[in-house]
Amino acid sequence: MKEGFFLGIDIGSVSTNVVLIDKNGGVIENMYLRTQGKPIEVLQKALATLYEKYGDSLRIKGVGTTGSGRHLASLVVGADIVKNEITAHAKAAIYFVPDVRTIIEIGGQDSKIILIKDRIVIDFAMNTICAAGTGSFLDRQAERLNIPIEKFGETAIKSQNPVRIAGRCAVFAESDMIHKQQLGHRCEDILFGLCLALARNYLTNLAKGKNLENPILFQGGVAANIAMKKAFEQLLGTQIIVPKFYNVMGAIGIALLAKERTKGLITKFRGFENINGCKFETKGFECHDCSNYCEVVGFYSNGSLVARWGDRCQKYSSNRNYHIENSKNL
Amino acid sequence: MRKITFPHMGNLFVIAKVLFEELGFEVVVPPYNNRIAIEIGKRLSPEFICLPFKLNMGNFIQAIEMGADTIVIFGGCGPCRFGYYGALEKEILKDLGYDIEMIVIEPLFYGLRNFLEQVSKIFARKNIASILKRVYRLAKKVDGIERKAHFLRPREMVKGSVDKIYERFRKESLQVYGVDQMERLVDTANVLLDNVYIVNEKVRKIGIVGEIYTIIDCFSSLNIEKILGEMGCEVERNLYISQWIDTHLIYPIFKRKDQIVKRYSKDVMPVLIGGHARETISYAKYFAAQKYDGILHIFPLTCMPEIIAKSVLNGIKNQIDIPIMHVVVDEIDSDVGIKTRLEAFLDLIEARSEDGERGLLFRD
Numbered sequence: 286m287k288e289g290f291f292l293g294i295d296i297g298s299v300s301t302n303v304v305l306i307d308k309n310g311g312v313i314e315n316m317y318l319r320t321q322g323k324p325i326e327v328l329q330k331a332l333a334t335l336y337e338k339y340g341d342s343l344r345i346k347g348v349g350t351t352g353s354g355r356h357l358a359s360l361v362v363g364a365d366i367v368k369n370e371i372t373a374h375a376k377a378a379i380y381f382v383p384d385v386r387t388i389i390e391i392g393g394q395d396s397k398i399i400l401i402k403d404r405i406v407i408d409f410a411m412n413t414i415c416a417a418g419t420g421s422f423l424d425r426q427a428e429r430l431n432i433p434i435e436k437f438g439e440t441a442i443k444s445q446n447p448v449r450i451a452g453r454c455a456v457f458a459e460s461d462m463i464h465k466q467q468l469g470h471r472c473e474d475i476l477f478g479l480c481l482a483l484a485r486n487y488l489t490n491l492a493k494g495k496n497l498e499n500p501i502l503f504q505g506g507v508a509a510n511i512a513m514k515k516a517f518e519q520l521l522g523t524q525i526i527v528p529k530f531y532n533v534m535g536a537i538g539i540a541l542l543a544k545e546r547t548k549g550l551i552t553k554f555r556g557f558e559n560i561n562g563c564k565f566e567t568k569g570f571e572c573h574d575c576s577n578y579c580e581v582v583g584f585y586s587n588g589s590l591v592a593r594w595g596d597r598c599q600k601y602s603s604n605r606n607y608h609i610e611n612s613k614n615l
Numbered sequence: 616m617r618k619i620t621f622p623h624m625g626n627l628f629v630i631a632k633v634l635f636e637e638l639g640f641e642v643v644v645p646p647y648n649n650r651i652a653i654e655i656g657k658r659l660s661p662e663f664i665c666l667p668f669k670l671n672m673g674n675f676i677q678a679i680e681m682g683a684d685t686i687v688i689f690g691g692c693g694p695c696r697f698g699y700y701g702a703l704e705k706e707i708l709k710d711l712g713y714d715i716e717m718i719v720i721e722p723l724f725y726g727l728r729n730f731l732e733q734v735s736k737i738f739a740r741k742n743i744a745s746i747l748k749r750v751y752r753l754a755k756k757v758d759g760i761e762r763k764a765h766f767l768r769p770r771e772m773v774k775g776s777v778d779k780i781y782e783r784f785r786k787e788s789l790q791v792y793g794v795d796q797m798e799r800l801v802d803t804a805n806v807l808l809d810n811v812y813i814v815n816e817k818v819r820k821i822g823i824v825g826e827i828y829t830i831i832d833c834f835s836s837l838n839i840e841k842i843l844g845e846m847g848c849e850v851e852r853n854l855y856i857s858q859w860i861d862t863h864l865i866y867p868i869f870k871r872k873d874q875i876v877k878r879y880s881k882d883v884m885p886v887l888i889g890g891h892a893r894e895t896i897s898y899a900k901y902f903a904a905q906k907y908d909g910i911l912h913i914f915p916l917t918c919m920p921e922i923i924a925k926s927v928l929n930g931i932k933n934q935i936d937i938p939i940m941h942v943v944v945d946e947i948d949s950d951v952g953i954k955t956r957l958e959a960f961l962d963l964i965e966a967r968s969e970d971g972e973r974g975l976l977f978r979d
Binding site: 599 | 956
């Protein structure tokens, strides 16, 4: 345990993933946790678990953060690299399947399509405005039908005669499902119908006008659902690969990026004790200095201000310049 | 005396304000586009109307509360919904019980008589020709400031210094009166911008195309230009306010056309389908021909012409070898999602380029 490890953190809307890779890129540890609206606490807990397991022998050489909470996470752990989840996912997919051409990625709130050629991203799309057909929606429907989300795929795949459901919009889909349910359709037929509707929605919204070449990778939390995989295979008429670490691919990608970024450099990682012993807090207020009425958010660690963001005029967020200018000591 | 107001659209207020002041009216500038304007607009507008309409409604209500009694807006024709903005807004305000006059200036080819009738309500004064000339010159200058800001943002040494000057200019422009004072303010801003220290960093060039309102107005596009500037990209837009005046007010009189549109739209979209679709496509092709690094296509949700433009751009993807990203805007408050997409877009550009971080990003 002396050679040094790299930490990848992916904080999404639904899940918080932490992976540990060694210097050869092998995945040592992967954790998939529910964010439950408390990203910082969940992250701290995950790191504490890691620390308990390995103790001081765990030498972290580099840390990367990704996902929608990447900036927050980078402030908490002291990240060497902060990258968006699209790049991170592509990185991991290319690492595991070098000749990958298409990545279907469906997470809690986001769905993305990434097209790759010669190991370079050539095009991507991400859902805008609406999140119909993502993990959260499936979660909610499973809950409504009283089926644990882990059993969703197993149940749906039994369907022989899927029901046609309007998947254009989550609200329409739900009311359509309820209608079909009242007609007495079997539960698995409704569930697989829903999977087909969501896959259709994905293909018409995100993949419109794009050429989906083989091999196709399906990753993100929703890839756990075998019925979704089957639905995509049925619609595309081709085999789809679900990689082994499908649900932590973003975290692996960012760990790989961190490994490359910190080559020969000293990591900015703050250390497990410092992170676990710290109390992080976010406080916001509305600025009334101009008619923009920005909502400014401040991030505090043990009561002292670390960073601020959310303002359009940069009065608070670029606080370095601001304070230098307004300092009376200079 | 009339108290005139008008909707916000980027820096339009700078020009409109001095124009009406020179014509001898009192001007009420509504507060900048903000969340409150959207809230008001949302409440009063039809459900699936586009974002500019909602912002317009918000601006009007806020201006009326500040004492305005006359609204001046431009009309339009063609299949885009902008054509009935004026009429619809008039009806909504009437239903709400506001006693205001609405002057909708339709384009010239909608009938000269109608145009003169509407225009005479506001232009019934002195030497119009010289005023218009001076205001037009001012519009060019104001756009010059915006262009300069786009150029300087990725290159400035102290981050945020350009924005500080720019925001101050916008703020102070509310306090001056008339063309002369405004011109002096513009000159000051120009001098300040010229004195910003720049460093020669590797700068990527991004072309912005899309719907008129959302690309000119930085609030509705979630400050994309500023975000891109901070990420180290120089931004070029296909439309500024003075250009809008050129193409929509001056060119039709002389029966001229925008040369770039004429040249690049021939084979894909020879006819006008309304809105800004033809310009969007032709400028996308133009930016590609100019070896830009990427194109950003911004439009409001449910905008018909731009949806067509999007499909056309998808169709000619093989002809123009340049990454294009489409951004749909509506009343989104947080810019986090936009930042993620922009970052990924820049990563994509970076990975494509020969000298970029390609090794780090995707290859082992």
